[in-house]
Amino acid sequence: MATIIVDNKEITVENGALLIEELLKNGIEIPHFCYHPALGKDGNCRMCMVEIEGKKRPQIACDTPITEGMIIRTKGEKIQKVKRQILEMELINHPIDCPICDQAGECSLQNYYMDVGLYENRLSTPKTHGKKNIDIGANVVLDQERCVLCTRCVRFTKDITKTKELGVLNRTDHSVISIFPGRPLSNPYAMNVVDLCPVGALTSKDFRFHKRVWFLEPAEAICNGCSKGCSIYVDHHKAKYEDDSIFRYRPRFNDQINGYFICDVGRLSYKVENKNRESVAKIRGKESEYEYASGKLLRLLKRHQGKILFLISPSLSLEEMAQVKKLSIKYGAKLSGYDICEYDKTFGDDYLKCNDLSTNRRGLNLLDIDESELGESVENIDLAVLIGRDDIETIKNYEQIEVKVLVHPSMPKDNDIYNLYLPMLTHTSRQGSFINIDGYLQFSKSNVEYAKETQSLLQIISILLNDNATTCKEIWDESLNKIIKNIHFEDIQKRSVKMDES
Amino acid sequence: MGIKVVPRHGKSLKEKMYLPAIVGGLKVTFSHFFTNLKDTSNIQTLNYPEEQPKDITERYRGVHRLTKREDDSVRCVACFMCSTACPAECIFIEATEREDNVDEKMPKKFSIDLLECVFCGGCVEACPCDAIRMDTGIFSFVKEKREDFVVDIDTLLSHKPMKGGKK
Numbered sequence: 001m002a003t004i005i006v007d008n009k010e011i012t013v014e015n016g017a018l019l020i021e022e023l024l025k026n027g028i029e030i031p032h033f034c035y036h037p038a039l040g041k042d043g044n045c046r047m048c049m050v051e052i053e054g055k056k057r058p059q060i061a062c063d064t065p066i067t068e069g070m071i072i073r074t075k076g077e078k079i080q081k082v083k084r085q086i087l088e089m090e091l092i093n094h095p096i097d098c099p100i101c102d103q104a105g106e107c108s109l110q111n112y113y114m115d116v117g118l119y120e121n122r123l124s125t126p127k128t129h130g131k132k133n134i135d136i137g138a139n140v141v142l143d144q145e146r147c148v149l150c151t152r153c154v155r156f157t158k159d160i161t162k163t164k165e166l167g168v169l170n171r172t173d174h175s176v177i178s179i180f181p182g183r184p185l186s187n188p189y190a191m192n193v194v195d196l197c198p199v200g201a202l203t204s205k206d207f208r209f210h211k212r213v214w215f216l217e218p219a220e221a222i223c224n225g226c227s228k229g230c231s232i233y234v235d236h237h238k239a240k241y242e243d244d245s246i247f248r249y250r251p252r253f254n255d256q257i258n259g260y261f262i263c264d265v266g267r268l269s270y271k272v273e274n275k276n277r278e279s280v281a282k283i284r285g286k287e288s289e290y291e292y293a294s295g296k297l298l299r300l301l302k303r304h305q306g307k308i309l310f311l312i313s314p315s316l317s318l319e320e321m322a323q324v325k326k327l328s329i330k331y332g333a334k335l336s337g338y339d340i341c342e343y344d345k346t347f348g349d350d351y352l353k354c355n356d357l358s359t360n361r362r363g364l365n366l367l368d369i370d371e372s373e374l375g376e377s378v379e380n381i382d383l384a385v386l387i388g389r390d391d392i393e394t395i396k397n398y399e400q401i402e403v404k405v406l407v408h409p410s411m412p413k414d415n416d417i418y419n420l421y422l423p424m425l426t427h428t429s430r431q432g433s434f435i436n437i438d439g440y441l442q443f444s445k446s447n448v449e450y451a452k453e454t455q456s457l458l459q460i461i462s463i464l465l466n467d468n469a470t471t472c473k474e475i476w477d478e479s480l481n482k483i484i485k486n487i488h489f490e491d492i493q494k495r496s497v498k499m500d501e502s
Numbered sequence: 503m504g505i506k507v508v509p510r511h512g513k514s515l516k517e518k519m520y521l522p523a524i525v526g527g528l529k530v531t532f533s534h535f536f537t538n539l540k541d542t543s544n545i546q547t548l549n550y551p552e553e554q555p556k557d558i559t560e561r562y563r564g565v566h567r568l569t570k571r572e573d574d575s576v577r578c579v580a581c582f583m584c585s586t587a588c589p590a591e592c593i594f595i596e597a598t599e600r601e602d603n604v605d606e607k608m609p610k611k612f613s614i615d616l617l618e619c620v621f622c623g624g625c626v627e628a629c630p631c632d633a634i635r636m637d638t639g640i641f642s643f644v645k646e647k648r649e650d651f652v653v654d655i656d657t658l659l660s661h662k663p664m665k666g667g668k669k
Contacts, residue, residue: 099581099630100607133606209597209607212582240591 004070013066020048020061028074031083031112033090033198034150035062038260039159045090045150047112049082050074058082083116093128093173095145103200105213109148128173137165137184138264139191139205144176147201153177153193160261163187177201188353191268192261195250204248206268211237211247220252221446222434224315224427225266226347227356229436230258231496234270234428234446243277244450246270246428256440256496263352270428276410278423279451285416290453293422297385298464300403300420301331304383308333311395312369313388314342314358316457317432317444319475321360321367323461324387326479330465334381337364337371341391354437359427362435366483366499374398387457388424392417407460425456431472433480433492435499441487442496443472558639558664563623565640565653566614567661569633575602576659577633580609584625584634592618593625594652612655616643639664 002015006028013022018041023030033045041062049058053071058079073079090109098104130144154166154177165185169178179185185193194204216235223230231254238244249270251262281293301308310328312321314337321337328335339358348355364371374394384395385405390412395401406418409426424430428446435441462470469475476489487497516522538545548555558564569577580597598610625634638661645651 097606099583100579100605104581209580209599212586214586215582240594 002066002068002070004066004068004072006072007074015068016065018062019050019064019066019070019072022066023050023061023072023074030061030074031108031115032062033108033148034152036152036196036260039152039155039196042151042155045148046086047083047090049079049086051076051079080116083112087112087117088122090148092123093130093145094148095127095129095132097146101143101146101200102203102208102213103146103197107200108198130176135205136179137186137190139268140185140194141203141205141208142177142179143201143203144178146199147177148199149175149177150198151177152196152198153202156193156196157185157187157190160192161187161189165190166193188263188265188349189261189351191264192251195260207248215239216247218250219428219446219448220444221428222359222442222444223249223262223266223269224359225263225269225357226354227358227361227437228257228352228354229359229434229440229442230254230262230266230352231442232262232266234448236428236448238449244448245274246448254442254496256498257436257438257442258352261352265347265353273426273428273448276426277450277454278409278411278421279454281423282411282418282421284419290422290455293420294460294463296420297405297422300383300405301333301385301464304403306332307380307382309374309378309381309384309395309401310335311384311386311389312337314339314361314364314371315427316360316363316388317430317434317472318360318363318367318480319432319472320388320430320457320461321363321369322475322479323458323465323469325367325369327461327465333385334377335369336374336377337361337369338374338394339371339389339391340394341389356437359436360434362437362439362499366435407457422460423454424460425454426450430456430458433472433476436496439499440496441484441492441499443489443492445493555641558641560637560664562639562641562664563621563626563636564638564664565616565643565661566625566634566636566658567638567663568612568655568658569635570659571604573604575604576608576655577631578609578612579605579607579631579633580612581607581630583628583630587624587628589622589624590618590620592616609655612658613652614658615652617648617651635663637663 001012003010003012011026020030020032020035030048032048034042035048043060043063046060048061050061051073052059098110104110132143132145134142136142149168151168154168157163157166165179165183166177169176191204193202215237217237218233218235221232221234223232231252233250233252234246235248235250236244236246249267251258251260253260281288281290283293308331310324310333312324325335342358343355344357345355347353347357378398381401383403384401387407390406390408403419404417405420407422407424409424411421429448429450431445431447433441433443458470462468469478473489486500491497571577580595582595585593585595592615594613595609596611597607600606600608623636626636
């Protein structure tokens with residue numbers, strides 16, 4: 001450890017670490033473009049200048065290792081002037097087309113300009129123009145004019161994905177980011193360059209022009225694309241006279257699971273969340289009052305007591321699984337998490353994607369829920385309740401099952417197969433805890449409200465159980481803490497926690 | 503709080519007689535009546551709606567219009583500055599990719615709910631492209647249905663600036 005003085009304040013930092021890293025950790029604002037914690041220093045943008053006592057000229061904070069007793073100034077007229085000059089140079093050929101730029105509102109260039117900018121243009125020669133609106137593949141649109149050449153994107157494809165699709169072409173003010181001829185950006189993590197880009201040079205084709213970013217409300221959630229369970233932000237907005245809808249997923253930093261990135265499949269999976277929003281209950285394919293349908297389910301459970309099969313999705317949260325388990329005990333039902341659909345041999349890789357597409361399969365093991373094939377154990381079953389999954393094929397061959405009930409966010413097309421359908425809220429609208437493939441327990445806080453009448457699974461079950469436990473906290477106190485003794489509900493609110501192997 | 507005692511008027515004989523006040527009032531009425539009768543061109547009131555006001559100033563905030571560029575294309579780039587600034591949240595925009603190669607972005611839908619609008623002019627101030635103005639001089643907008651008060655992009659583009667105003 002070392003003690004340094006920053007702007008007349010003493011702070012204790014790690015000796016030998018990069019100065020910018022420790023300053024940012026301590027909440028001291030240092031403008032920067034090229035430095036990114038996942039990609040390291042590069043030292044090309046010169047934006048992170050600080051004054052260090054004993055050094056003649058201002059130094060870049062991103063390539064300065066910390067030594068004991070350093071005295072640093074990040075504010076003051078001198079350093080402000082340096083920053084202003086660097087920013088003026090970055091903006092020489094910038095088109096300043098913020099009104100049509102998707103980055104506006106979360107753009108580093110915009111923010112720094114408001115802080116230290118030079119508010120008049122001293123350029124008398126015409127600007128050098130680059131190409132605009134180039135589709136470089138993988139849903140990424142490149143605008144060469146807006147680029148500050150921080151090379152974060154180039155370094156991402158070089159160091160992280162190792163696909164090396166991007167490079168810097170030409171020299172001086174003709175330098176541009178580009179792909180190589182006939183070699184478009186194509187890797188399963190390509191869209192991360194959009195988040196990495198500090199300016200509007202790389203924007204997402206999928207998000208392009210759909211929403212200005214200052215309208216978006218971020219909610220913390222967990223991606224349900226696969227069992228990796230990457231931490232994400234769900235950016236949603238409720239426009240006037242319209243339903244709340246999700247516009248994009250962004251990676252949320254989690255050093256234990258996904259770092260700063262997520263895969264493109266997960267990133268684009270928000271579309272399913274917007275689409276699958278059924279709010280009407282159905283009986284044999286015909287619309288029904290919600291209360292009536294819910295009452296009918298209760299009557300069915302009572303009538304078929306002892307001959308019920310609850311088939312749950314391995315993507316339900318721990319809380320939901322615990323409640324379904326309780327329900328199955330009450331009605332003497334068989335509970336199974338058997339699911340072969342949520343497995344794709346071709347999906348996984350050695351980074352953030354897993355073959356197992358369910359979000360909480362380890363939760364099934366933890367709660368001791370049977371995962372083996374149904375086989376002969378369903379011989380005496382005549383009511384099947386599918387929860388959070390609509391794979392009718394799994395129970396199709398069992399002729400003895402007369403009544404089929406579906407509780408799912410979306411209604412499948414051939415819905416008259418089901419005697420009863422109850423809508424439930426989608427993944428990003430239900431809070432819950434999940435255990436990922438590596439045993440990290442996480443809590444998904446997002447509860448995007450899209451339809452008042454649709455209920456969460458916990459609410460549906462609480463009616464069937466006739467108790468009032470509808471929040472995750474209550475279920476943790478009631479049942480989950482008996483199984484997971486060393487972790488409490490409060491522990492997983494801020495970060496993920498590794499489960500004990502025992 | 504103190505109590506303020508207000509003296510009660512109307513206690514003198516002249517006031518109690520009531521008629522002098524009536525005469526005084528009628529004197530004003532008739533003096534105006536005869537002045538107007540002598541010179542009808544100088545009457546202060548308008549025979550609205552047959553007569554329309556001619557003294558609307560350039561600064562008057564009328565119904566909005568969307569301006570066009572020299573090549574007759576929409577000036578608006580759907581940056582949402584106006585709808586962000588709008589205190590009544592009555593500007594509804596949907597952006598789309600521009601196809602006329604003038605720029606990258608343009609509004610697919612741009613409608614203003616004139617029943618919700620408070621005519622504050624915030625949108626005009628906020629616009630970075632001078633694409634929205636309120637210089638049409640339209641002060642009266644009458645329709646039969648509520649839905650008709652939501653004016654769409656075509657109507658807004660068709661509005662002309664007030665005669666005599668800046669182009």
